[in-house]
Amino acid sequence: MSILRRHHVLIILAAVLLLLPLVLPNNYYYDIVIRMAINAILVLGLNLLIGFAGQISLGHAGFVGIGAYASAILPTHFGWHPLLAMAAGATIASAIAAIVARPIFRLKGHYLAMATLGLGIITAIVIKNEAAYTGGPDGMPVVALALMGFEISGEKKWYWVLAVVLLFSFWAARNLIDSPFGRALRALHGSEVASQVMGVDVVRYKVAIFVLSAFFASLMGSVTAHYIGFVTPNIADFFHSIELVTMVVIGGMASIYGSLIGAILLTALPQALSTFEGWETVVFGAILMFCMIFMPRGLVPTLAQRFGGRESEGD
Amino acid sequence: MVKHSLLKIATTAAVAVGVSLSAFAADPIKIGSVLSVTGGAAFLGDPELKTLQLYVEKINKEGGVLGRQLQLVHYDDAGDASKANGFAKRLIDDDKVDIIVGGSTTGSTMSMVPLVEKAEIPFISLAGAVVIVEPVKKWVFKTPHTDRMAAEKVFTDMKARNLTKVALLAETSGFGMSGKKETEALAGKMGITLVANETYGPKDTDMTPQLTKIKGAAGVQAIFVFGFGQGPALVNKSYKQLGLSLPLYHAHGVASEEFIKLSGPAAEGVRLPAAALLVAGKLAANDPQKPVVTGYRKTYGDRYKEDVSTFGGHAYDGLMMAVEAFKRAGSTDKAKVRDAIEATKGYIGTGGKVTMSPTDHMGLDQSAFIMLEIKNGDWTIAK
Structure with missing residues (x-):
């Protein structure tokens, strides 16, 4: 029961990954999902550092x-x-x-x-x-x-x-955040001086x-x-670095599943927008701007607060 | 007798109606393309895309190919090979295109090659490096000249002037580095000794340090610069500042009015190999390339109000070769189209006269380049 509760998002993710091949029509869609996964893992690591x-x-x-x-x-x-x-x-x-x-x-x-x-x-x-x-x-x-x-x-x-x-990465990151190590990280994010005083x-x-x-x-x-x-x-190159940081910020800093959402969104958007004929960069930029103006904390934390009524740590 | 011809007319009419009906009902021929329209390689992808769009539109207005319209499906890889790889999958698996024309950079092209080989779909690349067609890959062709050809042309000209001790100055861009590699490999074979080997960054503003070193190199007789954009023009200026008098050669692709303007009087006496497209007005009236290059210059210039570049020309050649292959194959069957491209013989394009073979998937030779010299602020064909 407690495992189910603790890892409910992870279990949903596993189910989605298991069922996804049934609806992916061809290699191109597999390719996008693979790129999303690669980016999600990268962004997860970066989010530990930044978020x-x-x-x-x-x-x-x-x-x-x-x-x-x-x-x-x-x-x-x-x-x-x-x-x-x-x-x-x-x-x-x-x-x-x-x-x-x-x-x-x-x-x-x-x-x-x-x-x-x-x-x-x-x-x-x-x-x-x-x-x-x-x-x-x-x-x-x-x-x-x-x-x-x-x-x-x-x-x-x-x-x-x-x-x-x-x-595995999401499971590991989840556990890391709930470990003393993760708590120390969040403490030093909050206040370096305070955490130092507390012995970190x-x-x-x-x-x-x-x-x-x-x-x-x-x-x-x-x-x-x-x-x-x-x-x-x-x-x-520099642009790839910026792309990764953008995924962290859009998905939500200090949000494990924000990393996943950020990576999915920013990998899929350029593909979806490629039909805009030269306007894709403009539309892409506009979407990012609106996200930042109306959801400055990132998608997942903002939505979690609005609909969940609570901000679950690390979710 | 009358009856007979009536029957004939009726049959012909029926056939004609049938043909035109099927022509209207037929799906368009899908031409897929991945180009670097934005990002660092936009100077390649932008004119390429404009050219493809312009000519697909033009061909469709004139009735299409095999009675079918052409449809251009294009994506922008922003100069990123990994994105090009993803878009190639999209073209092959999702859009199900009949042919791919594109891949602005060598990196993008090479990341797409394994996919097109596996999917068995004809692919005409618009990128420069030799690796694309050497070793020959069954489904991969290319239209631009290689950097090796440019180096060969320059070395041939140098040897004719008894210049064998050469200093190489290459740009650290994709174009320059690939050229540097080919030039180094070729020098020994052609009996040229590289007595100095320097590089400069594409954004450098002063090349006097490198040229000073070259000036001091023992026995140096000529300088060969492999770069693109404003770098080579700045080399000319630094060269003049240092009061150098060694013969100065540039690679292909810097031949634009802009290059002479940027260099000013420092461009005087500079030699470089160039494709006919850039000197359309200087070609002899009976040159077979003349109508092609002047036609392309005019069509492109009228539409976009800007000067043509070699790269747009590569896209023109790629599209036209694809169209010719469709016509000769009489269908869009991928294997037949591939064979037809390989059988391209004597096609006159902006890049030169193309004759492909199973061992040559580029089909250009030294005659594609003209050696130019800048005299009195204008191009002249070097003797």
Whole structure:
């Protein structure tokens, strides 16, 4: 009973994912759902950092790029197993995050935003210029991901893989938020001084959450690279970072399921608007503006408050 | 006798009515396209889309193809290869297009290639790099010249002038980096030594540091710049400032009036290979390309009140080759259309004379480029 209550949204999500293939007419729709799932997991990691810990990152796509290019370069040029390459990418991204986190988190507000922005841009520049390994601005192909002789290729296989990863991520994030670690994060978001007084090691928690979200980002970068089978420096560029932050904000900061809604909405909108013939950017911008003006806290928290009458933590 | 011809007329009429009825009832031929209309590569996608829209409209007004209207289904990938990949799935699985013309950048094209190969649908790319057609992929074709061809043309001209020790200055854009790679690979084969190898950023405003280095390189005889946009014009200015007198070459694609205007007197004596489209007025009257390129220039200019670019020309060639293939195949059967594209022979387009084969899915050769020299602030065909 308590599991049912605690995880009712998660169970609904699982049911939806299970039934979705019955109504998806073709590969194109599978593709959109897969992209939604990839974005949702990425945004979830970023939301832990931005929404829960209250630290901005405008360079998150840099970590996505590190994962993607690790999965592209290591198997192609050095013959590594894709899974090993994926792990290496995640390790590199986490290590970079851990090293830069301490100096970066001495900064606050705009300065923190600038520092993370720089980090992302530098990553993108390195990828663009190391053409011998990365193929430069034209990008490079990525080998297929194979697990014990079973190759994950095609939309339908990827769908199930990502459905499982998505459910696991949301379950894990949910538990993380309700753990002492999650409570400490929310405390330092509320007031750093107060949480420090209460015995929270502010710096350690900030670094930990930054590393964790970089780890998530790198893994999803690898998944994206294998899924699409081709990677270009766009994946690491500034606009991708902004796209991710927008998903966090639109869905709702500090809302686990807000991440999901934000990712679904912003992945589907450009597809739905593509029939507007050159006006899609304008319509897209207008929708974002109205969301921010009338629901500044994001879709899920605003709607939860209006219809639920209560604001459930983490839902 | 009279009876016989009456019968004949009746049959002909019946057939004609039948044909026209089926023509009206037939579904349109769907031409799918993914272009970078916005974002960093918009300078490619914008003229490409305008060209496709303009000519699809024009062809439909003139009765369509195989008695069927054309329908253009296009999406904007904003220069992002991952989006191009998604839209290609949409074109193939959801819109069920008959052919894909597009892919403005090499990245976008390459991310779509595995999909079109698997779906077995003809694909004519509008992007530059050699990797698209080398190795040959069964369903993939391209219309633009490659960077290798430009480098080859430049090196041939240099060798004719006994210049073999060359400094390369490449832009760190997709265009420049791909060109740099091809130029480096080609230099050895053509007996050219690269004595200096520098790069500049597409947004740099001063190239004197790189040119100073090049000036100091031992035995340098000529400079070859691989870039696009305003960068190459700024190279010209820095070159003049430093008082360099080495022969200066640029790659294809900078040939626009804008380039001469931006460079001012610094452009004097600069050489570059260009497609006939950009120098339509300078072509000899009996040049087979002349009517095609002047026609395209006029149609495009009348409609959009702006100058044509090579990239719009690539889209024109892609669409026309597709239309010709539909006509020759007599249907929209994908395998037949593919074979028809591969059998393209002597098609005269804005890019040059195209003759495809099972081993060549681009079909252009060195004759597609003309070596130009800027004299008195205007293009002249270099001798």
